Amino acid sequence: MAAHYRLNEDDNGFLAAPQGASLLFAGASGTETFIERSQDAVVRIGMQSVAVATSNGASLAVCIEVGDAAAKGQDGPWPIEYQLRASQSVQVLVKAGERVSFKAYPTAENAQILRTVVWASDLKPDVAATPPAHRPEAGNGAAHHN
Numbered sequence: 001m002a003a004h005y006r007l008n009e010d011d012n013g014f015l016a017a018p019q020g021a022s023l024l025f026a027g028a029s030g031t032e033t034f035i036e037r038s039q040d041a042v043v044r045i046g047m048q049s050v051a052v053a054t055s056n057g058a059s060l061a062v063c064i065e066v067g068d069a070a071a072k073g074q075d076g077p078w079p080i081e082y083q084l085r086a087s088q089s090v091q092v093l094v095k096a097g098e099r100v101s102f103k104a105y106p107t108a109e110n111a112q113i114l115r116t117v118v119w120a121s122d123l124k125p126d127v128a129a130t131p132p133a134h135r136p137e138a139g140n141g142a143a144h145h146n
Helices: 009-015
Strands: 022-027 031-036 041-053 058-066 069-078 083-094 099-109 111-122
Touching (some): 009 041, 009 083, 009 111, 031 083, 041 058, 041 099, 058 111, 083 099, 099 111
Antiparallel strands (some): 022 111, 031 099, 041 083, 041 111, 058 069, 058 099, 069 083
């Protein structure tokens, strides 16, 4: 009889998308999709995956491909029945009206993938990087800082 592996409470916590993020995919395989915005935005794309080692030397890798670039994360090698977890995230600039296509997927060696999630979250503009005249707290731009 084949072993049936399940996610535990710690795995579910690890797989949770950050607060405010949109879940794009949940399953075992991964996804190939796109993001578009009506205004320029910096978007963080992230993924987490959990697997269990089915024999010694097991590893779990995750990859996010955007255009010709790839970002990868890995866990392992580990012994049989060890729980593996891998995550990766990237930040991309999405220009208004344009699509940014990407792939996000896990790969496993000597392991069974239990669950993979892919999410996206728009990053808020960095107040420190905004010129003082454009900051909301600067009012009419008349404030002077020494």
